[in-house]
Amino acid sequence: MLFNSIEFLLFLPLVFILYWFVFNKDIRLQNLWILVASYIFYGWWDYRFLTLIAFSSLVDFLIGLQLNQRENPLHRKWLLFTSLVVNIGFLGFFKYYNFFADSFADAFTLFGRPMDPERLAIVLPVGISFYTFQTMSYTIDVYRKKLAPSTDPVSFFAYVSFFPQLVAGPIERATHLLPQFLKTRVFQLGKAHDGMRQILWGLFKKIVIADNCAIYVNDIFSNYEDYSGSTLFLGAVLFALQIYGDFSGYSDIAIGTARLFGFDLRKNFAFPYFSRDIAEFWRRWHISLSTWFRDYLYIPLGGSQNGKSKTIRNIFIIFMVSGFWHGANWTFIFWGALHAAFYLPLLLTKRNRQYTSDTVASGKIFPSVRELLQMSSTFLLTSLAWIFFRADSMGVALDYLSIIFSARLLELPVSDFWTMNTGNHLIYLFFLIIGFLCVEWSQREKNHGLELDEEKVPRVIRWGTYYTVMICCFIMNGVQQEFIYFQF
Numbered sequence: 001m002l003f004n005s006i007e008f009l010l011f012l013p014l015v016f017i018l019y020w021f022v023f024n025k026d027i028r029l030q031n032l033w034i035l036v037a038s039y040i041f042y043g044w045w046d047y048r049f050l051t052l053i054a055f056s057s058l059v060d061f062l063i064g065l066q067l068n069q070r071e072n073p074l075h076r077k078w079l080l081f082t083s084l085v086v087n088i089g090f091l092g093f094f095k096y097y098n099f100f101a102d103s104f105a106d107a108f109t110l111f112g113r114p115m116d117p118e119r120l121a122i123v124l125p126v127g128i129s130f131y132t133f134q135t136m137s138y139t140i141d142v143y144r145k146k147l148a149p150s151t152d153p154v155s156f157f158a159y160v161s162f163f164p165q166l167v168a169g170p171i172e173r174a175t176h177l178l179p180q181f182l183k184t185r186v187f188q189l190g191k192a193h194d195g196m197r198q199i200l201w202g203l204f205k206k207i208v209i210a211d212n213c214a215i216y217v218n219d220i221f222s223n224y225e226d227y228s229g230s231t232l233f234l235g236a237v238l239f240a241l242q243i244y245g246d247f248s249g250y251s252d253i254a255i256g257t258a259r260l261f262g263f264d265l266r267k268n269f270a271f272p273y274f275s276r277d278i279a280e281f282w283r284r285w286h287i288s289l290s291t292w293f294r295d296y297l298y299i300p301l302g303g304s305q306n307g308k309s310k311t312i313r314n315i316f317i318i319f320m321v322s323g324f325w326h327g328a329n330w331t332f333i334f335w336g337a338l339h340a341a342f343y344l345p346l347l348l349t350k351r352n353r354q355y356t357s358d359t360v361a362s363g364k365i366f367p368s369v370r371e372l373l374q375m376s377s378t379f380l381l382t383s384l385a386w387i388f389f390r391a392d393s394m395g396v397a398l399d400y401l402s403i404i405f406s407a408r409l410l411e412l413p414v415s416d417f418w419t420m421n422t423g424n425h426l427i428y429l430f431f432l433i434i435g436f437l438c439v440e441w442s443q444r445e446k447n448h449g450l451e452l453d454e455e456k457v458p459r460v461i462r463w464g465t466y467y468t469v470m471i472c473c474f475i476m477n478g479v480q481q482e483f484i485y486f487q488f
Contacts, residue, residue: 001044002482003253004206011041016260020187027184031158034181034261038163042127049125052090057160059086060135064142064149064156076143083139087132094124096328127167129325133292135160138174140296147175155181164257168250168483170268170288177263185262195259197450197466202252204449204469206483208476209436210245212429213238221390224400229409232400239390240383241433244273246484247286252448271359271444273382276374278342280355281382289325293318308348315347316340326389331397335388342381359445432472 001007015037023029043050063083070076138159141147150156159178165171220227220235227235248269255265272284282290298318304311316337323336346352360375361367367375384401391397403409439449450469452462 001041003250003257004203007044011037012257012260019261024187027182028154030185031152031155031181034163035154035158035161038158038161038166041163042161042166045126052125052128053131053161054157056087056090056132056135057157059083060139060160061150061153061156063139065151067139067142068149080139080143084136087136091128091132094128130169130171131160131166133171133289134174137171137292137296138178141173141175147178150174150178152182162258162263164254164261164263165251165265168247168254169286170251170254170266171292172265172288176266180263187262191259191262194451195256197452198252198256198259198448200256200466200469200473201449202249202254202256203473204436205245205249205252207473208245208432210242210249210484211481212425212432212476213242213245214481216426217242217390221396221400224396224403227403228411228413229404229406230411231413232404233409234413236383236387236390236404240273240379240386243386243389243484244269245436246481250483256448267447271440273379274360274375274441274444275378276355276360276371277346277351277378278339278381279346279352281378282339282343283356289322293322297321311347312344315343319343329392330394331388331391334394334397335385338385338388342385362445428476432476 001011015033019030019033019037023033039050042053060083063079066079067076070079138147142149150159155178159172159174159181162172162177217235217239220231221239224232224235251268255267258265266288268286268288270284270287272281275281275284298314301314301317302310303314319336319340320333321336323332323334323339326332326335343352360371387400388394388397391400443449443451450465452465454462
């Protein structure tokens with residue numbers, strides 16, 4: 001079920017009404033209703049995979065109980081190992097089987113022994129990368145004794161399958177979200193209002209920005225050999241905006257929806273394209289995944305505590321694993337390695353933590369020239385790296401870049417966009433993007449674009465803004481597109 005669908009428009013009010021007006025007397029009934037609603041939400045896509053998420057939840061629930069009862073270190077390690085094998089095994093089979101089979105065959109072919117691997121027609125379960133990491137963090141934290149195991153199967157299963165963030169995050173830690181299922185929740189009108197505003201801003205990002213950028217991105221990447229270098233560069237920039245609008249838009253809708261039910265999810269994006277270097281970008285982009293790899297992979301590998309060479313090794317490992325998490329293609333692995341290479345100069349010069357707390361141009365209307373250059377160069381690097389993320393293969397990505405860095409870059413893109421036969425659509429989109437970036441810039445120290453202070457912003461401006469955003473969503477609502485991260 002898509003957030004930007006008629007089905008969800010009918011589903012959400014029904015779940016909300018029953019949650020607060022029928023089951024509000026008993027927290028156990030509320031949790032059970034959340035669980036039922038979440039399974040309906042997930043099963044709407046393909047009910048067969050409900051057994052998969054239920055089995056993963058059951059395994060980790062039982063292992064959590066056993067970890068609490070065992071003190072023998074070897075027994076505890078075997079229990080943790082079992083959880084990791086089950087979760088990573090499911091993820092590896094559904095997501096990476098064909099990739100490993102093809103790569104294995106390519107390796108033999110390289111040495112003169114051609115192979116024809118048996119590929120399987122595997123359907124990737126939506127959201128498996130997200131809820132798998134969520135359940136693994138639970139068993140790891142219980143193993144580390146940072147979290148008491150859940151003894152309530154309903155609240156635990158509801159935590160794993162919580163429908164607002166089930167499909168594409170944020171990846172919630174059990175230490176943060178699970179306790180919220182055990183506390184009585186009281187409806188707060190102010191929280192609900194803010195949740196609705198964040199949902200509206202997320203829909204704007206998805207419907208107006210991401211889906212309309214996708215029209216040009218899909219055409220340019222599919223026919224890149226026919227276009228000039230300047231058009232391909234604009235295609236990369238539009239994809240950078242598309243994936244940000246698409247993914248952060250999903251997170252905004254998820255966080256806002258959770259607030260309607262009295263839950264607080266962690267912030268997943270913090271205006272990353274206003275970052276002054278790559279290190280800051282990764283502290284602001286897909287925060288739940290970045291911190292997951294930091295806490296459960298980078299630090300256990302030794303982090304930055306065992307010398308420069310091992311620190312560099314660990315940086316490349318987490319970035320490349322992060323890339324591989326996104327998809328079974330060498331393009332994703334190279335995308336991760338490229339970001340590690342971008343990060344390396346900051347690490348070697350000990351400037352990787354210079355922007356950890358403040359926001360660019362904090363308290364100012366405009367950035368300084370230096371800050372503007374920093375943001376522009378960071379955005380340029382990330383946009384070029386996104387080419388590998390979007391391309392179907394390494395060959396396509398390298399060809400795409402070779403055209404950009406050629407004399408064809410000097411050709412004007414006007415004629416190319418004219419051949420796409422989209423009329424004035426691109427002009428409208430251009431002005432909408434400018435307006436979108438202006439709103440994001442003015443709100444960069446807030447949680448989302450429509451978090452307007454009722455005491456400082458006049459009512460007429462606030463409601464005028466809300467209605468303008470809604471009108472844009474209706475007018476620019478073209479072909480419905482799935483969220484990009486559904487395939488991850």
